[in-house]
Amino acid sequence: MKKVDVSILGCTGTVGQRLVSMLYNHPWFDITALAASERSAGKKYGEVAGEKWHLPTEIPEEVASMEVVDATPRDAGATLVISALPADVARRVEPEFAEAGCTVSSNASAFRMEEDVPLVIPEVNPDHLKLVDVQKERRGWQGCIVTDPNCTTIGLVIALKPIYDCYGLERVYVTTMQAVSGAGLPGVPSLMIIDNVIPYISEEEGKVVRETKKILGRMGDGVVVPAGFKVEASCNRVPVLDGHTESVFLVTESEVDVEEAKEVLRKFRGEPQKLKLPSAPEQPIIVREENDRPQPRLDRMAGSVPGMSVSVGRVRRGSEPNSLAFTVLSHNTIRGAAGAAILNAELMVAYKMV
Numbered sequence: 274m275k276k277v278d279v280s281i282l283g284c285t286g287t288v289g290q291r292l293v294s295m296l297y298n299h300p301w302f303d304i305t306a307l308a309a310s311e312r313s314a315g316k317k318y319g320e321v322a323g324e325k326w327h328l329p330t331e332i333p334e335e336v337a338s339m340e341v342v343d344a345t346p347r348d349a350g351a352t353l354v355i356s357a358l359p360a361d362v363a364r365r366v367e368p369e370f371a372e373a374g375c376t377v378s379s380n381a382s383a384f385r386m387e388e389d390v391p392l393v394i395p396e397v398n399p400d401h402l403k404l405v406d407v408q409k410e411r412r413g414w415q416g417c418i419v420t421d422p423n424c425t426t427i428g429l430v431i432a433l434k435p436i437y438d439c440y441g442l443e444r445v446y447v448t449t450m451q452a453v454s455g456a457g458l459p460g461v462p463s464l465m466i467i468d469n470v471i472p473y474i475s476e477e478e479g480k481v482v483r484e485t486k487k488i489l490g491r492m493g494d495g496v497v498v499p500a501g502f503k504v505e506a507s508c509n510r511v512p513v514l515d516g517h518t519e520s521v522f523l524v525t526e527s528e529v530d531v532e533e534a535k536e537v538l539r540k541f542r543g544e545p546q547k548l549k550l551p552s553a554p555e556q557p558i559i560v561r562e563e564n565d566r567p568q569p570r571l572d573r574m575a576g577s578v579p580g581m582s583v584s585v586g587r588v589r590r591g592s593e594p595n596s597l598a599f600t601v602l603s604h605n606t607i608r609g610a611a612g613a614a615i616l617n618a619e620l621m622v623a624y625k626m627v
C-alpha cells in the first residue's frame with residue numbers, strides 16, 4: 274500500500290514529540306510536514322525541538338533535518354493532518370485545513386463537543402464517524418475534523434465501555450491523579466508540584482463528564498444522543514511524569530459479579546483489533562490481580578503496542594448494591610493523545626475516509 278502523507282501540527286510540544294516518534298517508520302504514514310508556531314517556523318526541527326525533547330529515544334535524524342513550517346494549509350501539503358495544537362489555536366487553524374480538503378485528526382478540545390464533530394475512541398464508538406458526512410454537508414468542507422478525547426477521559430471510557438454494554442450504568446464517580454506531562458510544555462512549575470498534590474486542573478472535570486457521555490452516547494439520525502448515566506469527576510495533578518491513574522466507583526443497572534466483570538474487561542476487543550490496525554494493542558484492557566497495581570511507573574507502557582493498553586486493577590465490589598470499584602491507568606501522551614489520534618487516523622484509512 275502507498276503510504277499516506279501526514280502533516281503534524283504542534284510538532285514540538287509534549288504530544289507533538291510523541292507523534293513524531295510514533296509516526297516515524299509507521300507502516301502506513303509518512304511524515305511530510307512539521308508545523309508549529311511562528312517562533313519555530315523556518316528552523317530545523319532538531320534545532321527547535323532539541324532543546325525541549327523529553328523522550329528517551331533520539332529525534333530521528335531524517336526528521337531533525339526537516340524544516341518546520343507555520344500552521345497554514347498552504348505549507349502543509351498533506352491530505353492527513355494530525356493536530357496537537359493548543360485549543361485556542363486549533364479553533365482557528367483546524368477549520369482552515371478541513372476547508373482545504375484535509376482530514377484532521379485532532380487532540381485539541383476546541384471542536385470535541387460540537388454536534389457534527391465525531392469524538393472517537395476506535396474501540397468504543399467507531400460508528401460516530403458517520404458524523405463526518407453531516408459535518409461536511411453542514412460546513413461545506415471537502416475535508417473534516419475528527420477529535421479524540423481528553424487524556425483523562427480516554428482511559429476511563431475504555432474501561433467503562435465493556436461494563437456499560439454488559440450491565441448498564443447508573444452512576445460513575447471518578448477521582449483522578451494526573452501526570453505533569455498532561456499540562457504540556459513547559460508544564461507545571463517544579464516548585465508547585467514536587468512534594469505536592471494540586472487538587473485542581475482547569476476545566477478538566479467538566480470535560481471528563483461531557484466527553485464520557487458523548488462517547489458512550491448512541492448514534493442517532495445524524496446526531497449523537499448522550500448517554501443518560503450520571504458522571505462526577507474530581508481531578509488532581511500529582512508528581513508523576515507520565516500516566517494518569519483514576520479511582521473509579523460505579524453503580525450498574527443490573528447485578529454485577531466481580532469475577533465476571535474482570536473477564537468482561539479482559540475479553541474486550543473492538544474495531545482496531547478486528548481490523549489489525551498498526552497501533553492497536555492486542556488487548557485494549559489488561560486486568561491486574563495484584564493488590565498494588567496498576568502503578569504509573571510500572572504499567573504506563575503496557576500493551577503489545579507500548580502505552581496503548583489501559584491497565585485496570587483492584588476490581589472489587591462497592592458497598593452499594595450493583596456497584597463496582599476499580600483503579601484504571603493509561604499513558605496520557607500515548608493512549609491519551611498521540612496514539613489516540615494516530616489510531617483514529619488508521620481507522621479512517623481502513624474505512625477509506627482518507
Ligand SMILES: NC(=O)c1ccc[n+]([C@@H]2O[C@H](COP(=O)([O-])OP(=O)(O)OC[C@H]3O[C@@H](n4cnc5c(N)ncnc54)[C@H](OP(=O)(O)O)[C@@H]3O)[C@@H](O)[C@H]2O)c1
Pocket residue numbers: 282283284285286287288289308309310311312313314343344356357358359360362380381382422423424454455456457458459605606609610
Ligand atoms: N499533554 C497531554 O497529555 C495531552 C493529552 C491529550 C490532549 N492534549 C491536547 O493536545 C494539544 C497539545 O498539547 P501539548 O501538551 O503537546 O501542548 P504543548 O506542549 O504546549 O505544545 C503545543 C504545540 O503547539 C504549537 N503552537 C503553539 N502556538 C501555536 C500557534 N499560534 N501556531 C502554531 N503552532 C502553535 C507549539 O509550537 P512552538 O514550539 O513553536 O511554540 C507546540 O508545538 C492541546 O490541545 C492539549 O490540550 C494534550
